[in-house]
Amino acid sequence: MPNVLWTDLKGLKPPKLDKAIEIREAAFIKKLRQDDTADGLRIKPMTDAADPRARTGRVTQGWRAVLFRFDSSEGVRTYVYAGTWPHDEGNRLAKTRRLEGNPINGIAQIVDLAFPVQPVHYEPATDGGAVPVSYLESTYNYSLADLTDVLGFDEASARALLAATTREAVTDIAERFPNTWQQLAALGLAFGDELGKIRTDLGFDEAPDAAELATLSEDDRILRALDHPAAKMQFTYIDSDESLRRIIEEGDFGSWRVFLHPEQDRYATGSWNGPYRLSGGAGTGKTVVLLHRARHLMRRNPEASVVLTTYTRALAENLKRDLARLDPDLPLASALGERGILVRGVDQLSAMVRSRAGKGFGAAAVAVLGETIGFAKSLIGNHDRWASALDVAAPDLPPDLLNESFFEHEYVQVVLPARVTEAEEYLAIRRPGRKVALDRRKRVEVWRTIEEYRRQLRAANELTWAELASIASVWLDSVGDFERALVDHLLIDEAQDLVPSHWQMLRSLARPGADDLFIAEDSHQRIYGEHVVLLRYGIPIRGRSRRLTLNYRTTEENLQYALGVLAGAEYLDPEGDEVSLAGYRSARRGPSPRALACADSDELHDGIARSIRSWIDDGVDPATIAVLARGNAGAAKVRAEMSQRGVHINHIKAPSLNGDTPVALTMHTAKGQEFSRVVLYDVSDGVMPNPVILANAPADEIEDVMLRERSLLYVAASRARDELVVSWAGEPSSLLGRKGSSSD
Numbered sequence: 025m026p027n028v029l030w031t032d033l034k035g036l037k038p039p040k041l042d043k044a045i046e047i048r049e050a051a052f053i054k055k056l057r058q059d060d061t062a063d064g065l066r067i068k069p070m071t072d073a074a075d076p077r078a079r080t081g082r083v084t085q086g087w088r089a090v091l092f093r094f095d096s097s098e099g100v101r102t103y104v105y106a107g108t109w110p111h112d113e114g115n116r117l118a119k120t121r122r123l124e125g126n127p128i129n130g131i132a133q134i135v136d137l138a139f140p141v142q143p144v145h146y147e148p149a150t151d152g153g154a155v156p157v158s159y160l161e162s163t164y165n166y167s168l169a170d171l172t173d174v175l176g177f178d179e180a181s182a183r184a185l186l187a188a189t190t191r192e193a194v195t196d197i198a199e200r201f202p203n204t205w206q207q208l209a210a211l212g213l214a215f216g217d218e219l220g221k222i223r224t225d226l227g228f229d230e231a232p233d234a235a236e237l238a239t240l241s242e243d244d245r246i247l248r249a250l251d252h253p254a255a256k257m258q259f260t261y262i263d264s265d266e267s268l269r270r271i272i273e274e275g276d277f278g279s280w281r282v283f284l285h286p287e288q289d290r291y292a293t294g295s296w297n298g299p300y301r302l303s304g305g306a307g308t309g310k311t312v313v314l315l316h317r318a319r320h321l322m323r324r325n326p327e328a329s330v331v332l333t334t335y336t337r338a339l340a341e342n343l344k345r346d347l348a349r350l351d352p353d354l355p356l357a358s359a360l361g362e363r364g365i366l367v368r369g370v371d372q373l374s375a376m377v378r379s380r381a382g383k384g385f386g387a388a389a390v391a392v393l394g395e396t397i398g399f400a401k402s403l404i405g406n407h408d409r410w411a412s413a414l415d416v417a418a419p420d421l422p423p424d425l426l427n428e429s430f431f432e433h434e435y436v437q438v439v440l441p442a443r444v445t446e447a448e449e450y451l452a453i454r455r456p457g458r459k460v461a462l463d464r465r466k467r468v469e470v471w472r473t474i475e476e477y478r479r480q481l482r483a484a485n486e487l488t489w490a491e492l493a494s495i496a497s498v499w500l501d502s503v504g505d506f507e508r509a510l511v512d513h514l515l516i517d518e519a520q521d522l523v524p525s526h527w528q529m530l531r532s533l534a535r536p537g538a539d540d541l542f543i544a545e546d547s548h549q550r551i552y553g554e555h556v557v558l559l560r561y562g563i564p565i566r567g568r569s570r571r572l573t574l575n576y577r578t579t580e581e582n583l584q585y586a587l588g589v590l591a592g593a594e595y596l597d598p599e600g601d602e603v604s605l606a607g608y609r610s611a612r613r614g615p616s617p618r619a620l621a622c623a624d625s626d627e628l629h630d631g632i633a634r635s636i637r638s639w640i641d642d643g644v645d646p647a648t649i650a651v652l653a654r655g656n657a658g659a660a661k662v663r664a665e666m667s668q669r670g671v672h673i674n675h676i677k678a679p680s681l682n683g684d685t686p687v688a689l690t691m692h693t694a695k696g697q698e699f700s701r702v703v704l705y706d707v708s709d710g711v712m713p714n715p716v717i718l719a720n721a722p723a724d725e726i727e728d729v730m731l732r733e734r735s736l737l738y739v740a741a742s743r744a745r746d747e748l749v750v751s752w753a754g755e756p757s758s759l760l761g762r763k764g765s766s767s768d
């Protein structure tokens with residue numbers, strides 16, 4: 025039975041097949057995997073082919089499969105399948121394409137002799153300046169030899185890249201390369217990466233040794249090139265009929281399951297002696313790495329207990345769905361410490377610890393709250409109850425501290441993690457990370473209010489989620505390994521929003537050791553919590569942190585727009601260092617984001633209705649269109665306004681993927697999701713930043729509030745895969761900066 029590899033050729037994609045031909049394509053490959061001599065496949069070599077290994081096969085009367093055939097010295101036959109094409113085109117391609125190992129970087133690549141990058145006359149720039157200036161040469165000093173001898177571009181492609189005079193022209197060429205390594209190496213050049221970095225990121229240095237390769241037959245050499253880490257971005261073995269079915273049905277949408285970037289692969293399969301942090305901007309594939317890592321850990325040790333967690337229950341549901349898409353046979357756990365993968369929101373994990381602890385949980389509460397508790401009936405948000413505590417306690421504090429938000433953060437960031445139960449402790453405690461200074465007199469007043477808050481919670485038989493996590497952590501640390509059911513590997517998504525009590529609980533839950541915690545985060549997307557330094561909670565990550573920079577979701581145009589929202593603002597990462605925006609890029613190009621600048625509300629809603637209608641008229645799947653609003657009131661309003669204009673959209677309050685109409689949702693709910701077309705709704709002055717939140721923030725915390733508002737806009741703008749419309753009525757939000765000036 026021959027092996028068959030599927031190819032994802034980015035710059036030379038086969039045409040989209042209609043359903044009937046797709047079924048025949050699947051049948052063809054299935055048969056080929058069973059017996060390549062079977063009747064009806066009609067596998068034949070081409071006369072005058074550029075590659076003696078090129079073959080065509082008959083999918084239907086009018087459609088041909090393009091294949092390359094290899095026979096290893098061990099007698100194993102392998103086919104590389106390069107798509108199904110209309111008859112004549114298929115024959116032409118099979119004659120003009122060659123599959124080879126790149127002589128410099130060792131990666132398997134398909135060379136198309138008719139590839140559109142034609143040799144270009146390129147001369148290194150001279151002082152005279154008569155020749156147009158090469159972007160790559162003048163900006164980054166790359167030479168022809170760098171591109172050919174260090175990276176492995178053929179001379180014609182290298183000359184074309186060097187002849188480009190702008191970064192956009194370089195990325196345009198990059199997008200047309202057929203092989204993924206070429207696209208990404210050219211993108212690295214466009215962004216001025218060091219040659220060594222390009223080689224390392226793409227795994228060039230992991231290529232087999234040239235001397236060893238020289239001893240192999242030509243077929244064996246190419247088979248090795250197909251196993252190169254960078255070749256895995258575009259060639260994958262079809263290991264079952266089921267995986268074939270899913271590759272065909274899911275097309276590009278499912279390619280994250282099959283084609284990993286070598287860096288993603290490294291993080292999915294790497295092993296570290298302790299916690300590891302993977303950061304990266306929106307859409308860089310952090311969640312994809314976590315899903316693959318969960319599978320890898322189970323494959324490495326089928327007895328392992330793995331927990332995959334994230335900020336909310338709804339996001340955890342998405343993870344569960346995607347894990348099943350990645351591999352429906354993965355064992356799922358339903359209890360802590362059980363063999364398999366347990367997928368839960370972080371608060372659900374705390375609740376599971378409480379169930380496990382039973383009566384012991386109430387006793388553990390003493391260390392956190394200063395008293396035992398019964399089995400509290402209601403779990404409430406960290407923000408709730410403060411208003412009534414403030415009413416009753418009526419603390420004598422400056423007006424800007426008399427608000428729920430200040431108290432919530434003080435409690436969650438300082439009081440709970442330090443397990444403060446007495447006034448004396450609070451008066452003496454350090455308050456790391458808090459911007460508002462409190463003298464002794466103010467602390468007395470704050471503590472009095474906290475006591476009232478705690479009194480009210482207990483009287484109502486309530487517990488907040490942050491308290492739950494804190495108590496869970498105390499209980500876990502107080503009992504033996506058997507009772508607490510430690511987890512071997514904890515994988516954490518959206519980690520930037522977790523509060524200190526979460527970290528304490530997670531630290532206590534993971535069995536300390538190799539690969540205990542793997543943390544995916546993007547500090548630029550912190551829209552709920554405050555900045556947290558992980559070392560304070562027993563999680564050292566210095567020296568074990570890396571950043572992904574290649575955006576898989578959005579076009580370069582949308583990405584740069586979203587990044588522009590963050591420009592100039594200073595964010596800190598979990599090590600306490602400033603986060604960099606440098607190097608973020610996308611390999612896909614598309615239209616520039618469009619500003620829908622309107623004089624008033626009517627014009628705004630007319631414009632949005634027009635955009636949605638024209639997308640649907642153009643054949644865009646309505647369910648992939650989203651309107652993102654600052655709050656639920658905005659989402660409800662735009663739904664109603666669209667309905668009056670005959671455009672039906674659905675207002676959703678939680679991530680949902682089953683609809684068939686466009687959706688309106690808040691920017692918070694959009695976190696972790698993606699859509700093809702996105703309208704940012706009413707990004708007007710007076711709407712964003714949210715004036716109520718700003719008015720209620722203590723003066724010293726306004727900067728943090730502004731960072732969160734900026735992050736929210738960044739999260740929202742980075743949800744758009746293909747097209748982004750930014751709308752406002754009257755004056756644009758100051759967060760849009762200069763971007764607010766262009767118009768529809």
Ligand SMILES: Nc1ncnc2c1ncn2[C@@H]1O[C@H](COP(=O)(O)OP(=O)(O)OP(=O)(O)O)[C@@H](O)[C@H]1O
Pocket residue numbers: 277279280281283284285288304305306307308309310311312313546549575576577695696697698742
């Ligand atoms: N190797 C890959 N090949 C193809 N598509 C990929 C790959 N990696 C990620 N993607 C796609 O990129 C998109 C973003 O991936 P993912 O959600 O993992 O990013 P993220 O970094 O977690 O984003 P965010 O922080 O915005 O939630 C998804 O559509 C995913 O399918």
